[in-house]
Amino acid sequence: MKLSENILMAAKNLKNNKVRSLLTMLGVIIGVAAVIVMVSLGEGAKKQITDSISAMGSNLLIVNAGRGGMRGGGHATSEPLTNKIIEVITKGSSHIERIAPRLQKSKLVKYGEISLRTRIVGCTTSFPAVRNYQIAQGDFFSEADLSGRRRVAVIGAYIAEELYSGANPVGLELKIGKMRLKVIGVLAEKGQSNFGNSDDLVLIPLTTAQRRLFGTTTLSDISVQVSRAEAMEQVNRELEEALLAELQDETKFRVRNQAELLSTVEGTTQTFTFLLAGIAAVSLLVGGIGIMNIMLVSVTERIREIGIRKAIGAGQEEILGLFLLEAIMLSLAGGIIGVILGCLVAKLVASFSGLMTVLTMPSIVLSFLFSVMIGLFFGVYPAYKAAGLDPIEALRHE
Amino acid sequence: MLIIKNLSKSYQMGEQQVTALAAVSLQIARGEMVAIMGPSGSGKSTLMNMIGCLDQPTGGRLFLNQAEVNQLREKEKAQLRNREIGFVFQSFNLLPRLTAWQNVELPMIYAGVKPKERLQRAKETLELMGLGPRIDHRPKELSGGQQQRVAIARALVNRPNLLLADEPTGNLDSHSSREIMAVFQDLNQKGLTVVLVTHEEEIAAYAKRVIRFLDGRIVSDQKIQQKALTKEVEP
Ligand SMILES: Nc1ncnc2c1ncn2[C@@H]1O[C@H](COP(=O)(O)OP(=O)(O)OP(=O)(O)O)[C@@H](O)[C@H]1O
Ligand SMILES: [Mg+2]
Numbered sequence: 154m155k156l157s158e159n160i161l162m163a164a165k166n167l168k169n170n171k172v173r174s175l176l177t178m179l180g181v182i183i184g185v186a187a188v189i190v191m192v193s194l195g196e197g198a199k200k201q202i203t204d205s206i207s208a209m210g211s212n213l214l215i216v217n218a219g220r221g222g223m224r225g226g227g228h229a230t231s232e233p234l235t236n237k238i239i240e241v242i243t244k245g246s247s248h249i250e251r252i253a254p255r256l257q258k259s260k261l262v263k264y265g266e267i268s269l270r271t272r273i274v275g276c277t278t279s280f281p282a283v284r285n286y287q288i289a290q291g292d293f294f295s296e297a298d299l300s301g302r303r304r305v306a307v308i309g310a311y312i313a314e315e316l317y318s319g320a321n322p323v324g325l326e327l328k329i330g331k332m333r334l335k336v337i338g339v340l341a342e343k344g345q346s347n348f349g350n351s352d353d354l355v356l357i358p359l360t361t362a363q364r365r366l367f368g369t370t371t372l373s374d375i376s377v378q379v380s381r382a383e384a385m386e387q388v389n390r391e392l393e394e395a396l397l398a399e400l401q402d403e404t405k406f407r408v409r410n411q412a413e414l415l416s417t418v419e420g421t422t423q424t425f426t427f428l429l430a431g432i433a434a435v436s437l438l439v440g441g442i443g444i445m446n447i448m449l450v451s452v453t454e455r456i457r458e459i460g461i462r463k464a465i466g467a468g469q470e471e472i473l474g475l476f477l478l479e480a481i482m483l484s485l486a487g488g489i490i491g492v493i494l495g496c497l498v499a500k501l502v503a504s505f506s507g508l509m510t511v512l513t514m515p516s517i518v519l520s521f522l523f524s525v526m527i528g529l530f531f532g533v534y535p536a537y538k539a540a541g542l543d544p545i546e547a548l549r550h551e
Numbered sequence: 552m553l554i555i556k557n558l559s560k561s562y563q564m565g566e567q568q569v570t571a572l573a574a575v576s577l578q579i580a581r582g583e584m585v586a587i588m589g590p591s592g593s594g595k596s597t598l599m600n601m602i603g604c605l606d607q608p609t610g611g612r613l614f615l616n617q618a619e620v621n622q623l624r625e626k627e628k629a630q631l632r633n634r635e636i637g638f639v640f641q642s643f644n645l646l647p648r649l650t651a652w653q654n655v656e657l658p659m660i661y662a663g664v665k666p667k668e669r670l671q672r673a674k675e676t677l678e679l680m681g682l683g684p685r686i687d688h689r690p691k692e693l694s695g696g697q698q699q700r701v702a703i704a705r706a707l708v709n710r711p712n713l714l715l716a717d718e719p720t721g722n723l724d725s726h727s728s729r730e731i732m733a734v735f736q737d738l739n740q741k742g743l744t745v746v747l748v749t750h751e752e753e754i755a756a757y758a759k760r761v762i763r764f765l766d767g768r769i770v771s772d773q774k775i776q777q778k779a780l781t782k783e784v785e786p
Pocket of ligand 1: 595
């Protein structure tokens, strides 16, 4: 008997037994889809956590004045952090991505009749990138604004809401103390973080803040974004050395890093990796058992058929071939449909429930291969055993 | 055609040993038409299954066309079942999802017959059985007699030399039974060796020789005057 005849016969068998074929395929489909969806949910949760952590700004070192310098904030001469330090830091290490110096003070801001107290942050153009702020409306200030000490402001979402009551503030006026500024942009909402309300602030060019508003050349702190997480320790060390060389006093400055935060993140992602592996293993097991059950039931039901075929002259290989071909067709079709369905469901879950889902290639490949293998094994093994029986044994099977 | 020497079959049922067939010896020549009779449980089906290479004896020897069946490999036995022997079961054993002609086609697929010829021969054989208009029906759309005729067509379509039928008329009324027997007599006339099991004396009377079993042994074996039937198959 030729292979093509057997393929034809297998296809005919599947077509003639639509319900059984669908049920069997359903086992594989659900097995594959379940694993893909479960793992994508797990990966999504993992991503959500790392995202929210990196939203605070990742790989950050913060340089601020130490105890020796901060005492008695009024004595401007004792403030160690001046614009000169920016250069020292820039040259201090080769793994620095961006630097964001900052001068911040609390002040009253006003628009029309409404006024409120907020943080005024004098900063450079790198601030949004370092601290992960997005611009919702208008623009951030430019280098020209910075060098020209222009009276422009970018306001936080909270200020926009409170002061301008939801109207577009871009182009409108803002008063900080007595100074009039033009609002040129609004930051996207970030929400509550561990460090207070990050939408309750007003950004102005650092030069404007230093010269025009506060009359100082000092900085509150300098955020340093390190290019790679692994270089954090090294950059930390290098900066401490450079600053010590410059200021000659280690009590005048302090370099804080996110080591603590980072180790928390690492701990969390590790836990999640284990959790994910667990989810995948359990879903694979459950899916596999489902496929196994349906395959076993369907083959057992067909032992009589095997008996009949043998009685009229089918050889062992011909029967094995038939069942193998049927199992291949069903498992492959089921596996492919399962992958498509699983990806679709993961997308749908993401768009309808707000849960984040992330599809990963390994989960798709693994679930597909595993389910197809299970489908093949349990589709063929019982048939292999039945094909070895004397026809009369198979025929007696109920 | 068929030589059986001290053939026996026993089943181990826990502690107890059940003897289905006790050292049966028998010869059947080409062209014979034999009816096997005996009470229920006397070992008739056991013998038929072993002649049909569907089951294995626990002792003795069985020669089919000079070849000892027990010495054959699985593949050769499958070939014997496919080409030399046609087996008709009491319970038809048709594949329920296939149509009449597809059921009849099966043995030819395993014999490697070309698709075109398969359809042709399946049709011819079904027509011979009076089932011309029914070739596209599935088994459950056919009466018991019609199903049995499909099963006989399947048994005959590879032109075997030996037809084995285990109570082929057991599920049929007397009219259908006579039709089936007429077909068997006709085929026997054309040279086919026929061995059939039956409980009914009336059916056995259509054979040329009657063998009676009791408790796994042959108790009588005699040639009889065959009662002839004229073929009057209706669709
Ligand atoms: N699979 C089996 N396991 C155990 N005993 C069996 C088995 N098959 C048959 N037997 C026993 O073998 C004996 C002969 O059975 P067999 O089917 O040959 O009888 P039979 O003459 O065909 O009867 P009937 O007229 O009812 O079909 C019986 O006693 C039966 O119980
Ligand atoms: Mg019987």
